[in-house]
Amino acid sequence: MTRKFRVAVIGAGIAARHMVGYKWNAERFEVKVICSLDEDRGRALCEEFGVHEYTQDTESLFARDDIDIIDVCTPPHNHFELSRKALESGKHVICEKPLFGSLADVDAMEKIAAASDRKIMPIFQYRYGTGLQKLKHLIAKGLTGRPFMTTIETHWWRPPPYFAVEWRGKWATELGGGLLGHAIHAHDMLNYVHGPCAEIFAYGATLVNRIEVEDTMALAVKMKNGSLASLSMTLGSREEISRLRFCFENLTVESIHEPYTMGRDPWRFVAGDEAHQARVDTALAEVAVTEDGYTRQFELFHEALVEDRDPPVTLEDARNSLALVTAAYYSDRTGKPTGLPITEDHPLYRSWLPEAGKE
Template identity: 35%
Template sequence: MPVPTPLRAAIVGTGGIAKSHLRALRSHADRVELVAAVDINGDAAEAFCAAAGGTATPYTDLDAMLAAERPDLVSICTPPTLHADQTATALRAGAWVLCEKPPCPSLAEYDAITAAEGAENTDEPGRAGPFASIVFQHRFGSGAVHVRRLLAEGALGRPLVAHCQTTWYRDTAYYAVPWRGRWATEGGGPAMGHGIHQNDLLLDLLGPWETVNAMAGRLVHDVETEDVSTALVRFRGGALATVVNSVLSPDEVSRIRIDCELATVELVHLYGHSNANWTITPAPGVPAEQAAAWRNFGADVPSGHGPQLGELLDAMAAGRRPRASGPDGRTSLEFTTALYKSAFTGRPVTSGSIGADDPYYTVLHGNAPGWAPEAPAESR
């Protein structure tokens, strides 16, 4: 059964990030249309629908919207603590999902999302799924696609050393929003809510990681979570990397650098990249024509929600699992979980070692003293 065109889409949560999802939908207006928006604040839902052009219907209840509109695709744009339940609800209603990062506050919740997905194998195109894809939009720009291909083909030689840096600045007003900086509602600090984008891109470029050894600190902000973390990472292919996540850095930058045998690849940007943000520096002795070929990125497609949505729509049409879903989407959350576990236990953590009986599987702070929220006085 072919997927109908245009697809019917709904947005859940009409805060700031919902605008990015709306722009993405508009960039594929020939394939998908917004039919509804949901927000517990009815006025906010109405205002969002009006700003979107007035053709979408506002709702204050997710279940009511799913029953009335039967959307093919649902974008989840609410705070992280709501992601798992809302994503699973949309999946069970038959909708595919594009869920904002971070996917959810724990591996346990992510695995519950995967359990709510549809079948993965089918002989009839258009009938697989539905699946839930996590917004890791930095993977989908043309620069990332080009560099991933060069690395996968071995064109640049073996990756040896890497640096991944998300050093941003957030003031006290930023943390005045009640759900930020709290384990129960945000899930984590900059390692989870900010650096996860660059960390995900690093993992996507270098492949499976093997071991992480991390530290975390709460140096400035009066929050439950960390406000800075650092980590040393060994990848299965042998490369060694440093990872820094911070909200204490006035000179803000997002950076990935990978030193390979034949070239250094570097990406420097802040919240999104185009081809111009990537540089490839050849090692001495590399022929000029070879270096020129490496630097030919082709048509410029900036990273963003639009390119990722395009790949998701392609997956829906083909009846296949999209990238950044299932095990592929879980990779970055597992890495973040391992980073926290290493930081709070003082020991290295290996990939695949956090099982369902591990306290870090359920909550990212793992009930570590000094990091877990204190119990109310009457229960102590």
């Protein structure tokens, strides 16, 4: 019989998408309670998904023995403290992106999680699209050859009404702009495919909206595996696209351009000759089509809990994504390339907020 884990969801915004993931994993998870300061949205989610309990009392969740997992879906500045309290109270944690506001917080959470003997899983649900999984399969089978160049475009549209939400567009509460909150999924795919970055040079600007944080950015990246990458992000594109293109020795791969599901099929896999294309096509046919997004990530998290192994997305994965952000902000402010890894002696290790690192 499948073990069912009991969940408390904190938040009522992006939490709606999490609830769909739980709905499709009803044999694995039961959402016991939704906690939100916004009563209208919180109660509406309860009604839509058949959750019998609503509360505004976050603190009460940590002491309950009928909850196994706390799912943090709040604005970013709350993520660390809620995750810490959950782990220290003996709960597993699922936490939305961006995970935390510094690499120091990620490293501290690693120690907290180890001491608690509980698991924490950052959210990177875009990994589980069939197109991206096909690329991972081809790499594992040695069919791509050496990596040369990756280009990633996150070109979305966010007009002023989007930033009317109180916590958006502010360093103190959103912790960053489009680089952190919008392009982070596509940039996680870069790390998921190629591993960590080695050096970053970045230009950032606020061009589209009157907000504190960046809404346009261009990055040149050296990867640790020796390949290069060019990343661009803007919230000023009237035609919204997300596009990932990978150039390997034996294969060129391109994603679909749909902005919010770019990991899904149909991706294009173009080999250099007919013989290799046949080998690639044979390997592609081996990839099983599964659920994707939150549904698949939650399914894999259930497996990790039952089998007592690392979650499908780890703190190290989140650290790689936030190291890219940290290095890009530092490069933009200094006008210099920034090497990785980011260690404790780096000026932005404890925070990348604008005043960080200043005497």
